[in-house]
Amino acid sequence: MKLNVNTEGWTKDKHIVLAVSTGVDSMVLLHELITRLKDSYAKLTCLHVNHNIRPIAKEEEYFLKQFCKAHHVELYVRHLDLSDVIEKGNSIENDARVARYQWFDEMMYELKADILLTAHHQDDQIETIFYRVMTGRSTRSSLGMAYQTTRASYQICKPLLSTTKNEIRDYQVMHRVPYYEDETNTQNHYVRNDIRNRILPEINENAQLATDQLIKLKEWHDEQLEVINNEAVAFIKQDILKSVKTQKYTIARSQFLNLRHSVKMAVLDNLFEQLQITRSITEKTYNEWFQKLEGNLTQCTLYTTDKWIIHIAYDKFIIMANYDVKHFPIQITHPGIYNYSHYQIDVKHDFPAGDFPLVIRTRRDGDKFELNGMEGHKKISRLLIDHKIVQSERNQLPVMVNAQNEIIAVGTLYLKNKYEQSIFIRYMGEE
Numbered sequence: 001m002k003l004n005v006n007t008e009g010w011t012k013d014k015h016i017v018l019a020v021s022t023g024v025d026s027m028v029l030l031h032e033l034i035t036r037l038k039d040s041y042a043k044l045t046c047l048h049v050n051h052n053i054r055p056i057a058k059e060e061e062y063f064l065k066q067f068c069k070a071h072h073v074e075l076y077v078r079h080l081d082l083s084d085v086i087e088k089g090n091s092i093e094n095d096a097r098v099a100r101y102q103w104f105d106e107m108m109y110e111l112k113a114d115i116l117l118t119a120h121h122q123d124d125q126i127e128t129i130f131y132r133v134m135t136g137r138s139t140r141s142s143l144g145m146a147y148q149t150t151r152a153s154y155q156i157c158k159p160l161l162s163t164t165k166n167e168i169r170d171y172q173v174m175h176r177v178p179y180y181e182d183e184t185n186t187q188n189h190y191v192r193n194d195i196r197n198r199i200l201p202e203i204n205e206n207a208q209l210a211t212d213q214l215i216k217l218k219e220w221h222d223e224q225l226e227v228i229n230n231e232a233v234a235f236i237k238q239d240i241l242k243s244v245k246t247q248k249y250t251i252a253r254s255q256f257l258n259l260r261h262s263v264k265m266a267v268l269d270n271l272f273e274q275l276q277i278t279r280s281i282t283e284k285t286y287n288e289w290f291q292k293l294e295g296n297l298t299q300c301t302l303y304t305t306d307k308w309i310i311h312i313a314y315d316k317f318i319i320m321a322n323y324d325v326k327h328f329p330i331q332i333t334h335p336g337i338y339n340y341s342h343y344q345i346d347v348k349h350d351f352p353a354g355d356f357p358l359v360i361r362t363r364r365d366g367d368k369f370e371l372n373g374m375e376g377h378k379k380i381s382r383l384l385i386d387h388k389i390v391q392s393e394r395n396q397l398p399v400m401v402n403a404q405n406e407i408i409a410v411g412t413l414y415l416k417n418k419y420e421q422s423i424f425i426r427y428m429g430e431e
Contacts, residue, residue: 001174003167005032007040009148009157014114015043019104022048022060025119027179028168029160033117034071046075047107047116049100051082053092060180067178078103093190101151108154120145120158122215123165127196129214139283140265142225143218232266235259240271243429247275247321248392256317257293264290271319277308293317299391313390320392327396329361341396343411344426351422355402363399369407372417380410387413398425 010016018033020026033044046068050061061077068075080099082092104116129144131137149156160168172179187193200211241250249271256264265286272281281303289302293312303310309322327341333356338345340360347358363384368377384394400409400423408416412425 001171002036003028003032003171004160004163005029005037006147006157006159006162007037009155009159010041010115012040013042015045015111016041016115016117017045017047017104017108017111017113018117018119019100020046020048020064020119021182022064022180023119023182024172024177024179025121025160025165025168027177028171028175029117029119030073031175031177032171034073043113044073045111045113046073047104048075048077049096049103050077050079051092051096052079053082054182056180063178063180076107093192105152108152114154116151116154116156118156118158119160121160121163121165121168122212123196125161125218126200126211126214127192129218130195130200130211131192133214133217136283138221139262140269143214143221228260228262228266229270231259231263232270235263235267236270249319251317251319253293253312253315253317257290261290275308275319277305298388309392311391313392314388316390318390318392327362327398329359332356332358332360339428340398342428343398344428345398345400346424346426348422348424351419355404355408357403359401360398361401362395363397363410367399367407369410369414370416372414380407383410383413389413 016033018026018030020030030046033041046064048061048064050057065075065077078100080096082095082099107113108116125144132141132143145158145161147158147161171177203209203211235255239252239255242248243250256267259267265283268281268286289310292300292302297312299311299313301309301311304322307322308319310319312318330338330340332338332347335347335349335351338347338360341362345360363380367380369380369383370377380399384397389397397411397413398409399407399411402408406416408419409423409425412427415423415425
């Protein structure tokens with residue numbers, strides 16, 4: 001019997017590594033690699049993780065060491081200590097997986113290996129699709145597992161992904177491949193086990209239903225997901241104003257709200273990936289943000305960490321680096337061109353000598369300036385609101401004060417009439 005093993009992920013010059021558990025799936029794949037497929041790679045190495053949970057784990061490790069030794073395959077073993085997780089009564093599945101892959105990362109780098117193989121098969125794929133659909137994890141990522149993915153400095157391949165469990169078991173019987181059965185696979189208190197052992201078999205018992213139809217659903221879903229991601233990437237490229245210098249991404253609020261719901265999430269997912277914001281934002285949180293964007297809020301902070309701030313600012317939706325640049329006051333005693341924050345200030349030679357020295361600073365509480373062409377004063381804070389200046393920019397605006405302690409300019413928003421021909425202020429942008 002010939003097993004359907006997809007070898008497209010590696011070539012004859014590659015060093016491949018198999019994650020082997022001693023279960024029937026990985027042992028059958030190992031058997032294929034050392035027999036029929038032995039000329040498909042340059043070198044084969046095995047990695048085995050002993051979780052030290054099951055009493056038989058030590059026996060399995062010894063068995064695998066003997067098997068690999070007999071077939072001249074290099075084997076590395078890692079022992080995990082998950083006692084703290086078990087004592088707390090927490091599920092060990094996620095912790096064990098994280099620990100395994102951390103070790104895989106280390107070993108792939110140390111071995112200078114190219115491809116890590118895992119023995120996931122078609123039944124695992126169906127189980128994964130079902131799990132993601134039924135737990136609501138289907139809107140922002142692929143329904144199932146990909147044949148090939150990139151991790152750190154290497155590729156991960158699943159060469160049995162189109163092979164059924166029955167085909168693997170038939171192969172094992174025909175070739176008498178030794179293996180160990182993990183008795184915890186029959187314990188249905190684990191969600192994945194319950195899907196595998198109870199739910200999917202019951203579905204297949206109905207002659208009008210077939211769980212392998214989920215594979216077709218995945219193919220269709222992935223096609224739609226690609227369309228959504230392409231729309232999101234195009235929007236990011238064409239409709240988001242980026243400032244590399246200040247790490248600021250500005251999105252027109254109305255344009256963003258016109259996107260389809262799924263594209264909105266994809267835009268943010270793509271941006272966060274680019275910005276290496278590793279904390280996963282839930283769909284529920286996204287929905288809360290979208291509701292606020294659709295509302296009447298003028299300014300509102302949606303998300304903040306030590307590195308990033310995401311906020312609504314009038315007609316904009318802004319993602320920016322979380323740092324407060326301090327601009328210290330500077331004193332000007334003679335004409336010239338001066339830079340302050342994102343502004344260039346040109347003080348001409350005909351500037352009244354008696355008004356020196358000038359001070360350029362940022363705004364202070366209670367700052368007022370004299371209105372042009374009418375009596376009275378206006379607070380700078382009111383001016384900023386009238387011009388819809390976002391919070392992050394308010395602390396960057398240069399305020400110019402003359403020798404008489406009068407505010408004579410506020411960025412490009414206000415200039416005292418007296419100085420119209422002797423002071424020119426230009427916004428230089430954030431790039």
